[in-house]
Amino acid sequence: MKRVRITLQPTGDYAPPIYDLLAGGANYLEAVRIVNWNVATPPTAFLLRIRGDYRRFERVLEDSEDVRDYEVLPLSERECHCFFEGEVSAAARSLFENFTRGGLLTVPPIECNDDGSNTFTIVGSDADIQAAVEGVPAGVDVTVEAVGGDGVAPERALDRLAPRQREAIETALEIGYYDAPRRATIEDVARDLECATATAAEHLQKGESAVIAALFDG
Template identity: 75%
Template sequence: MKRVRITLRPRGDYAPTIYERLAGGASYLERARIVNWNVSTPPTAFLFRLEGEYERFERVLDESEMVSAYELLPITDRSCYCFFEGTVSPAARSLFENFTRGSLMTVPPIECNEDGSTTYTIVGTEADIQAAVDGVPDAVGVTVEAVGGKRVAPDSVVGRLSPRQRDAVETALELGYYDVPRDATSEDVADELDCATATAAEHLQKAESAVMASLFEP
C-alpha cells in the first residue's frame, strides 16, 4: 500500500463557482477544507469546514444555481461546518471519481488553497495511484508533493499550508523576517516572491494563523 500527497489545480469546467470561492476566491474565508463528500450518484453532497467570516459565504450559496440545499452549522463565531447538496459538472465529478477507482481512498480533509489549488493525501496500491495521477486531465495541473511518510495525515502543520504560503514563509525565514530584531520586511519578501506587498503579507498572515491554531487543536 502506498500513500502520496498531491496538489491539483483545476480550471474551467473542472472548477465550479463554489469551488473557486473556497479556493482563494473569497478573501473573507481564512481557511476552507472539504471534510467529506458523496459523488456516487447525483445530487452531489459535500461537507465543508470554513474559518473566517463564514456567514458571507451564505450569499454565494443562495445565488448559485447549482445549489439545491445547504445548511451552515456553527462551531464558533469564526468557524462552521457547511453542508451543501447540488449539481456539479461532469468534468468536476470526474476529478473525484478518478481518485476513487480500484483500491484508492482519499484521506480527508482536502485543503482548499488560496491559489485555486487543493492538496490532499491518497492511499492505495502503487499501480492505482500511478493510474490516477496519469488520469488527471491536461486542463488540471497536478503535483506530487510527497510520497510515503511516517503518517497518513500531514506530518506537521507545514502540510496544512498552501504551496504559496510555504514559499512565503521559507522566503521570510531566509531573509530574516522572523529574526529578532527583524532583518527584513514584508516588502522584501514580496520582492523575492515577485508579488505585491499585500499579497506577501496575506500569505504570511494566513500561514501564521494556521500554525498558531494548530497549537490549540485537540
C-alpha cells in the same frame, strides 16, 4: 499499500464557481477544508470546515442557483462546518471520481489552498495510485508532494501550508521578517517573492493562520 500526497490545480470546468471561492477566490475565508464528500450520484454533496467570515459565504450559497440545499453549523464566531449539495459539471465530477478507482482511498480532509489548488493524501496499491495520477485530465495540473511517510494524513503544521504560503514564510524567515526586532518588511518579502506587497501579505497571513490552527487542532 502506498501513501502519496498530491496537489491538484483545477481550472475551467474542473473548478466550479463555488470551488474558486473556497480556494483563494474569497479573501474573507481564511482556511477551508473539504472534510467529506459524495459524488456517487447527483446531487453532489460536500461537508466543509471553514474559518473566516462564513456568514458571508452562507449568503453566496443562498443566492447560488447550483446549490439545492445547505446548512451552516457554527463552531465559533470565526469557524463553522458547512454542508451543501448541488450540481457540478461532468468534468468536475470526473475529477473526483478519478480518485475512487480500484481500491484507492482519499484521506480527508482536502486542503483548499489560496492559489486555487487543493492538496490531499491518497492510499492504495502502486497500480491504482499510478492510474489515478496518470488519469488526471490534461486541463488539471497535478504535483506529487510526498510519497510514503509514517502516517496517512498531514500531522505537521507545515503540511497544512499551500506551496506558495510555505515559500512566503520560508522567505520571510530567511530575510529576518520574523526576527525580534524585525530586520525586514513585508515589502522585502514581496520583492523576494516577485509579487505584489498585498499578495505577499495575504500568503503570510493565511500561512500563519494555518500553522497556528494546526498547532491547536484537537
